[in-house]
Amino acid sequence: MNNDDDLKKEPENEQRRSFLIKLSLGLSFLSAAGAGVPVLAAIFSPLIEKTPKLWRKVGDLNTFKVGTTNLVTFENADPEKWSGVTSKSAAWLRRDAADKFTAFSANCTHLGCPIRWEADAHLFMCPCHGGVYYKDGSVAAGPPPKSLVQYPVRVNKNAIEIQTSAIPITNISA
Numbered sequence: 001m002n003n004d005d006d007l008k009k010e011p012e013n014e015q016r017r018s019f020l021i022k023l024s025l026g027l028s029f030l031s032a033a034g035a036g037v038p039v040l041a042a043i044f045s046p047l048i049e050k051t052p053k054l055w056r057k058v059g060d061l062n063t064f065k066v067g068t069t070n071l072v073t074f075e076n077a078d079p080e081k082w083s084g085v086t087s088k089s090a091a092w093l094r095r096d097a098a099d100k101f102t103a104f105s106a107n108c109t110h111l112g113c114p115i116r117w118e119a120d121a122h123l124f125m126c127p128c129h130g131g132v133y134y135k136d137g138s139v140a141a142g143p144p145p146k147s148l149v150q151y152p153v154r155v156n157k158n159a160i161e162i163q164t165s166a167i168p169i170t171n172i173s174a
């Protein structure tokens, strides 16, 4: 081989290099799109799709004594098949009278931590940042920006049912 042969092959090599670069960029774009579309769909679908509101049984009427506040659990309105125990939500259910119930979301309105009912103090307490709520769910102290969210409750024959909805966390859904 001499220098003339090398000079003849130079444009051919340049074309091949250009083609391979374009092919590589195209394949990179396709694989990024293939991986990115499902991720973007998972991120934005909750903003587009409305969570259905369903009535879920949380116990029998005679399970709850008048004047008591009990933690109840129920399945989310829109659970994924793979979600296991994370498909459960919780609420604090109070029996105010024989036929009157109030259900408070078990999630703090600050950042969503689970709150607990302190029966002796008649307060809901949040362990995360010291949020405190009065018996009626209004804010008593700490950073929570608003009262506890209440779920609609109904007595259906002998069952107590709570109407589910998306977990109400102020800083995400407000």
Ligand code: FES
Binding pocket: 108, 109, 110, 111, 112, 113, 126, 127, 128, 129, 130, 131, 142, 143, 144
């Ligand atoms: S999450 Fe309850 S006070 Fe911050």
